[in-house]
Amino acid sequence: MKKQWIGAICIFSTYLFTSCGAYFNQPLDTTRARIGENTSVISNVLKYPPKKKTVVGVYKFRDQSGQYKPVETGSTFSTAVTQGGTSILLKSLEESGWFVPIERENIGNLLNERQIIRNTRQEHSKDNRPVKLPPLLFAGVIIEGGVVSYDSNIITGGSGLRYFGAGASNQYRQDRITVYLRAVSTTTGRILKSVYTSKTILSQGITANLYRFVSVRRLLEVETGVTKNEPAQLAVKEAIDKAVELLIVEGIVDGIWKPDGGPEVVNLIKESYNKEKEQATSTKLFNREMKIRRGRNAMSAMAGASKIVGDYSNSAYAFGFDLKFRYLFKKDPHFGFGGSIGRFELENTGIFKQAYLTSAVNFEYNILPYDRLTPYAYVGVGTVLTKNLSDNFFKFQYGGGLEYLLTDRWGILLNAEHQLLGSDQLDQVTRGNKNDQIWHFRLGLNFYF
Known part of the structure; x- marks a missing residue:
């Protein structure tokens, strides 16, 4: 309970x-008339x-x-x-x-009132001269x-x-x-x-x-x-x-x-206007600014947990980290490719524990490349090596995650990756007909340059 x-x-x-703000200032009484709000x-x-x-x-x-x-x-x-x-x-x-x-807008009312003034003054004038009013502005x-x-x-x-x-x-x-x-x-x-x-x-x-x-x-x-x-x-x-x-x-x-101020003021106004116009050009409907925020190159440092899906039971999460390089295409920032290297550990509680090195190349797709927050997905191939480099395993991998830009250069990454190995010998035992698999979950920083 x-x-x-x-x-x-x-x-x-x-x-x-x-x-x-609105909830704790609910109107409970009538209010007096006030000066109109400033709108901008x-x-x-x-x-x-x-x-x-x-x-x-x-x-x-x-x-x-x-x-x-x-x-x-x-x-x-x-x-x-x-x-x-x-x-x-x-x-x-x-x-x-x-x-x-x-x-x-109501020019007729103005002309009628001027005619009334003219007639009234003329009727009450002593010399009965024509009455002249100041001319209207045009x-x-x-x-x-x-x-x-x-x-x-x-x-x-x-x-x-x-x-x-x-x-x-x-x-x-x-x-x-x-x-x-x-x-x-x-x-x-x-x-x-x-x-x-x-x-x-x-x-x-x-x-x-x-x-x-x-x-x-x-x-x-x-x-x-x-x-x-x-x-x-x-x-x-x-x-x-x-x-x-x-x-x-x-x-x-x-x-x-x-x-007033001459060419200097004109240049200042032009500079400010050009910036605003550029921003307006890149801003689409729903106030989405279609601005290329991310640089063409990026370096990432990520750390998190790895887990094996193999032949032993009681698999546990163990520490791992990755260093990644990514290149975004200039013509279309939706697409990019890159490479990664890393180290991780795999563990089955009380049975198996081993450290590995990994490398891979990936092809990536950014779903919302112009926004600060974008989901992304990728596929790639690579290798998994034992720590002493005695064994080498080919892998196919795919994954995805979210990236949020703190600034135009720094971003936070949240990532999940699934690796499918071409062998059943990663945990040093063969049972059944399925190859070993690895799950990676990472959190890290991304730097664009």
């Missing part, structure tokens, strides 16, 4: 504390002021996806994307410090575009665990919005620059429960959980902020806008 309670406590702890970090580009601010107008920037809010059952006519995109864009343009936004650039797509459930998943009436589960869903933005010259109608950005929206739910009879006719039931949904409006705001920033940066690179 004590072990079961310990298991239940471990399950609850694992799942609840992964979302402890101020870019280094926006720290440099422009030589001259550009007057821009936005007539409309709305949802063009036509996507309705997804629901589990039934139907809804609520849109998935906010319809206030114009207001969000105007705020982003103002916060950037590079533009002077003017009212164009935009040198019009900003167009919209939220062009809202993709629901681009990735969903979860995990769960249940043990003797105690269980916990975690579920998540990710949506994605895409924003296009373009700057149009009002004098020529030319599209000066067009950019697009995307932002994912995460929804996550964590639950834990306990169902157990603590005594006869005494049932204990406990259930708790938390669900977090990233606000779609904030996601739209962050995507628009990024689009405005990108519009400024690419405009500076192309010479459309000019920052």
Whole structure:
């Protein structure tokens, strides 16, 4: 019973504390209105002021996806994307410090109010002269575009665990919005620059429960959980902020806008933009960065346990180690080949114990070569030698494991290998018609150069 309670406590702890920030700050009362959240970090580009601010107008920037809010059952006519995109864009343009936004979305209201002012002043003027108002600002650039797509459930998943009436589960869903933005010259109608950005929206739910009879006719039931949904409006705001920033940066690179500070600032902005663009080019859907992290050559040092499957009973694990060299193909890092040397011991308790030397060549396949964590598998051939080099055994081997990169040069390896020998004399006895076999389990470090 004590072990079961310990298991239940471990399950609850694992799942609840992964979302402890939201779990221990649950809303129990109403809150006052507050200043809106900051959606994105101020870019280094926006720290440099422009030589001259550009007057821009936005007539409309709305949802063009036509996507309705997804629901589990039934139907809804609520849109998935906010319809206030114009207001969000105007705020982003103002916060950037590079533009002077003017009212164009409701220009009719503005013109009507100016007409009311003009008529009122003229009616109450003593000399009945025509009343003149200051001229309206005109935009040198019009900003167009919209939220062009809202993709629901681009990735969903979860995990769960249940043990003797105690269980916990975690579920998540990710949506994605895409924003296009373009700057149009009002004098020529030319599209000066067009950019697009995307932002994912995460929804996550964590639950834990306990169902157990603590005594006869005494049932204990406990259930708790938390669900977090990233606000779609904030996601739209962050995507628009990024689009405005990108519009400024690419405009500076192309010479459309000019920052205060001269060529030095322009070069700094170009350098930062090129790095970000390179990273964006290598990053695919689901935020997977397809970057070649691993060098073409690698040296590994591994140690662990070895076990013989032979003619004696009571086989035991004994110590062994390997040194490996690996070369990855330049054109396709999925594939590689290498060699290894090592020493290991084999033991049958109270019967047999012997040390061996080994060497092998392998052909390897990396399943996820661009990720930090990748499974891998390999096949190869080699030899097993007795310590005094008196006997030599041919072997065929295959294996696999996991590698996790701590940095782009250092990685941790976890490996399992099965060796099939061409002889039944490894343990110095022949029984039956099956050749001897060896299992290796290793843990080690990998260094790329």
